[in-house]
Amino acid sequence: MDEMPKTLVELRDVAKRYGGTEVLHGVNLALRDGEFMTVLGPSGSGKTTILRIIGGLIRPSGGAVFLDGVDISAMPINQRPFNTVFQDYALFPHMTVAANVGYGLTVRGVARAEIRKKVDEALHLVALDGFGTRYPAELSGGQQQRVALARAIICQPRLILLDEPLGALDAELRRQMQRFLKQIQREIRTTFLFITHDQEEAVTIADRICVMNRGGIEQIGSPREVYYRPANEYVARFFGDNNLIDATVADSGADGLRLASASGEFRARTSLAGIARGQAGKVLVRPEAIVLGDAAGGQNRIRVRIEDASFVGPVSQVRVRAVAKPDLALLVKLPSRAEGILLAPGSEMEASWSESECHFVPA
Amino acid sequence: MSLRAGIDVAELDEGRRARSYRIATTALAYLIPGVFILLPLILFLVQSFYYVDHGKEVHELTLRNYVRFFNDAAFVPVFLRTCILCLAVAVIAVAFAYPVAYLLASIEGRRKYVFALAFVIPLMMSYIIKIYAIRAILGSNGFLNRILLALGIIDAPLTFLIFNLQAVALTLAILLLPFAILPIFIALERIPRNVLDASADLGASAWQTFRRVIWPLSLQGTVVAATFTFVLALGDFVTPQMVGGTSGMTFGRIIYSQFGFAFNWPFGAALSVVLLALVLVALAITGLVTRRHPS
Numbered sequence: 001m002d003e004m005p006k007t008l009v010e011l012r013d014v015a016k017r018y019g020g021t022e023v024l025h026g027v028n029l030a031l032r033d034g035e036f037m038t039v040l041g042p043s044g045s046g047k048t049t050i051l052r053i054i055g056g057l058i059r060p061s062g063g064a065v066f067l068d069g070v071d072i073s074a075m076p077i078n079q080r081p082f083n084t085v086f087q088d089y090a091l092f093p094h095m096t097v098a099a100n101v102g103y104g105l106t107v108r109g110v111a112r113a114e115i116r117k118k119v120d121e122a123l124h125l126v127a128l129d130g131f132g133t134r135y136p137a138e139l140s141g142g143q144q145q146r147v148a149l150a151r152a153i154i155c156q157p158r159l160i161l162l163d164e165p166l167g168a169l170d171a172e173l174r175r176q177m178q179r180f181l182k183q184i185q186r187e188i189r190t191t192f193l194f195i196t197h198d199q200e201e202a203v204t205i206a207d208r209i210c211v212m213n214r215g216g217i218e219q220i221g222s223p224r225e226v227y228y229r230p231a232n233e234y235v236a237r238f239f240g241d242n243n244l245i246d247a248t249v250a251d252s253g254a255d256g257l258r259l260a261s262a263s264g265e266f267r268a269r270t271s272l273a274g275i276a277r278g279q280a281g282k283v284l285v286r287p288e289a290i291v292l293g294d295a296a297g298g299q300n301r302i303r304v305r306i307e308d309a310s311f312v313g314p315v316s317q318v319r320v321r322a323v324a325k326p327d328l329a330l331l332v333k334l335p336s337r338a339e340g341i342l343l344a345p346g347s348e349m350e351a352s353w354s355e356s357e358c359h360f361v362p363a
Numbered sequence: 364m365s366l367r368a369g370i371d372v373a374e375l376d377e378g379r380r381a382r383s384y385r386i387a388t389t390a391l392a393y394l395i396p397g398v399f400i401l402l403p404l405i406l407f408l409v410q411s412f413y414y415v416d417h418g419k420e421v422h423e424l425t426l427r428n429y430v431r432f433f434n435d436a437a438f439v440p441v442f443l444r445t446c447i448l449c450l451a452v453a454v455i456a457v458a459f460a461y462p463v464a465y466l467l468a469s470i471e472g473r474r475k476y477v478f479a480l481a482f483v484i485p486l487m488m489s490y491i492i493k494i495y496a497i498r499a500i501l502g503s504n505g506f507l508n509r510i511l512l513a514l515g516i517i518d519a520p521l522t523f524l525i526f527n528l529q530a531v532a533l534t535l536a537i538l539l540l541p542f543a544i545l546p547i548f549i550a551l552e553r554i555p556r557n558v559l560d561a562s563a564d565l566g567a568s569a570w571q572t573f574r575r576v577i578w579p580l581s582l583q584g585t586v587v588a589a590t591f592t593f594v595l596a597l598g599d600f601v602t603p604q605m606v607g608g609t610s611g612m613t614f615g616r617i618i619y620s621q622f623g624f625a626f627n628w629p630f631g632a633a634l635s636v637v638l639l640a641l642v643l644v645a646l647a648i649t650g651l652v653t654r655r656h657p658s
């Protein structure tokens with residue numbers, strides 16, 4: 001269990017230019033064999049471009065793509081052992097579901113009886129038994145999605161590329177399909193590279209997340225890492241709500257960081273290497289990690305005044321402001337209670353959080 | 364309860380108004396072609412059952428025009444030959460149009476519409492000018508002969524280039540090419556880029572993608588293109604007249620002569636009805652062929 005997972009596909013310094021504009025700047029990415037990686041980023045950040053370069057639909061302008069350590073940059077698309085699930089499914093409208101699913105085998109000249117058997121298996125895997133004779137136009141969106149998946153897995157590719165495959169589905173179906181995809185991925189033990197711009201989706205489904213921004217990768221890590229240990233301010237702001245406080249490193253030791261800020265001293269942890277004294281950056285603390293009340297005992301404490309509290313479903317949001325430094329506002333999230341939150345606006349109390357919940361990123 | 368009933372009545376009223384509006388627009392949509400196309404056709408059909416006696420049209424219903432068509436040895440062979448000619452036109456036009464449409468559709472970006480337009484503009488040019496242009500190329504003193512003579516490939520002008528049935532077929536195919544290119548181009552255009560990507564992604568070669576995806580998905584447009592050219596070629600009598608010579612007799616020319624020279628309008632009408640029947644059969648076949656896939 002301790003051996004390093006094998007790298008399946010690797011991008012080294014992959015760049016892509018269209019005309020004069022570079023849309024991908026020297027991207028490095030190593031996909032591990034058997035993992036489920038999601039690529040997350042705002043629109044136009046280059047997610048689809050990366051996927052298409054791996055799939056072979058477009059050629060990189062610089063850098064190289066490796067499979068099992070072998071450069072496959074020049075390998076044509078129809079020879080790469082990868083298959084894609086397109087966002088709008090891209091099913092062949094003139095073929096039955098069975099012909100669609102069996103297409104990859106048909107073009108490889110596999111015997112008919114064999115194809116029929118494999119198609120039945122694939123349709124069974126995606127829970128579409130008996131749909132083989134239908135045409136794509138006769139299926140619902142979710143069913144078409146599953147046909148596209150069955151079509152992609154039937155050739156037993158080393159890697160399945162999915163470009164926002166759930167984008168067109170409604171919320172409930174989307175959640176169902178997320179579980180379903182994850183389950184299938186475990187069953188067939190194939191590497192998945194899954195594009196989404198839905199944070200929640202990326203976090204629920206992934207083993208690792210690759211966060212992109214403006215044609216570059218900001219961080220690759222487990223959902224917990226990118227959430228609690230963001231590599232930089234961009235990632236820190238990208239995932240959910242976060243409190244960021246300007247600070248500089250006063251002391252860095254084996255047991256953590258001591259940070260000086262205008263609102264006092266904080267103790268934090270960081271997983272980043274090479275943080276030295278005097279380094280400026282941000283202290284991060286998640287709204288749900290802050291405890292309000294004078295009795296609470298975290299290493300980091302600020303005296304705050306309650307501004308307002310609002311009920312937003314399972315959590316209630318409380319806005320507070322530092323008494324000593326009124327331009328420092330913090331967001332605090334508490335579990336909602338039926339009787340409401342008994343915090344009168346204007347009252348003062350301690351806000352505290354522990355060192356382990358506190359993180360630092362350099363500016 | 365009474366309030367609800369009131370609302371229901373109002374909704375009913377609303378529904379009725381919408382329905383009567385729909386009926387009115389539908390009626391109009393049928394009325395206009397009805398008056399301008401169907402009515403003349405019906406009058407024509409009726410006239411085909413009249414006959415001419417000593418230069419006078421007799422308004423008595425009779426089948427004698429149709430009997431004459433089937434019994435007179437002059438008509439049926441020309442009719443059959445015209446069918447074959449027009450099929451040949453359709454095949455030639457589509458054979459040329461498909462690669463052109465394919466190239467047009469594979470041009471990247473918006474430029475392809477500019478190029479496509481360049482091919483459609485000849486559609487709007489005067490028909491007569493185009494025929495004269497073709498005559499100027501194929502004629503015995505034409506462009507092609509003069510080049511061949513100048514190059515010393517031939518000693519005397521080739522005469523088989525024009526004034527025969529092959530010349531008619533070739534000219535019609537050239538004239539009707541845009542009508543064949545357009546439906547095929549549109550069909551190819553409508554194939555989503557992603558579907559072609561998916562085919563390659565699943566391991567298909569370029570040829571396999573063409574045979575299994577592009578060709579079947581453009582087949583309907585190709586059949587429509589063939590029908591277009593076939594039907595338009597059937598109805599044409601000017602082209603055969605201008606490049607057909609005496610051996611290039613077609614059914615369209617015979618019909619024209621019944622109206623223009625013989626002044627036997629009822630017989631001309633009967634021959635036109637026969638032609639119309641053939642067109643309807645061609646359209647019906649097209650309809651059957653193109654309605655196979657639910658897509």
Ligand SMILES: Nc1ncnc2c1ncn2[C@@H]1O[C@H](COP(=O)(O)OP(=O)(O)OP(=O)(O)O)[C@@H](O)[C@H]1O
Pocket residue numbers: 018023041042043044045046047048049050197
């Ligand atoms: N063929 C092209 N020509 C020019 N620019 C392109 C082309 N394809 C993509 N781009 C540009 O590259 C950038 C990245 O595009 P890409 O499709 O990878 O974004 P994305 O992250 O997938 O966005 P989205 O979430 O909207 O799908 C965009 O700015 C886009 O405008």
Ligand SMILES: [Mg+2]
Pocket residue numbers: 047048049
């Ligand atoms: Mg995209």
